[in-house]
Amino acid sequence: MSAYLSIDSVTVSYGVTRVLENVSLELQRGEMVALLGSSGCGKTTLLRAIAGFVQPTSGRIVVDGRDITALPPEARMLSQMAFSRSS
Numbered sequence: 001m002s003a004y005l006s007i008d009s010v011t012v013s014y015g016v017t018r019v020l021e022n023v024s025l026e027l028q029r030g031e032m033v034a035l036l037g038s039s040g041c042g043k044t045t046l047l048r049a050i051a052g053f054v055q056p057t058s059g060r061i062v063v064d065g066r067d068i069t070a071l072p073p074e075a076r077m078l079s080q081m082a083f084s085r086s087s
Contacts (some may be wrong), residue, residue: 002065004029010059012045019045019081022059029064052076 012020020042027033035043043068048054050061054072061069068076 004064006062008060010055012049012054013057
């Protein structure tokens with residue numbers, strides 16, 4: 001079974017400062033996860049990258065088999081995906 005959410009080697013930089021470096025994560029539909037860490041470690045940046053508010057410098061974000069890495073937030077349809085049922 002392939003992952004519902006796949007974060008593959010995502011790096012996010014603000015100028016020369018790397019905030020996330022080669023982050024990878026796979027989650028199945030319905031799986032829950034908690035992001036824990038100290039202030040400034042990249043938790044919010046990762047969520048913003050998934051939502052489309054921050055563009056990764058490199059890597060891919062795939063939801064339900066669809067590469068959404070370069071899509072703007074409104075084209076990602078994440079709220080609709082969260083409430084749709086899989087067959």
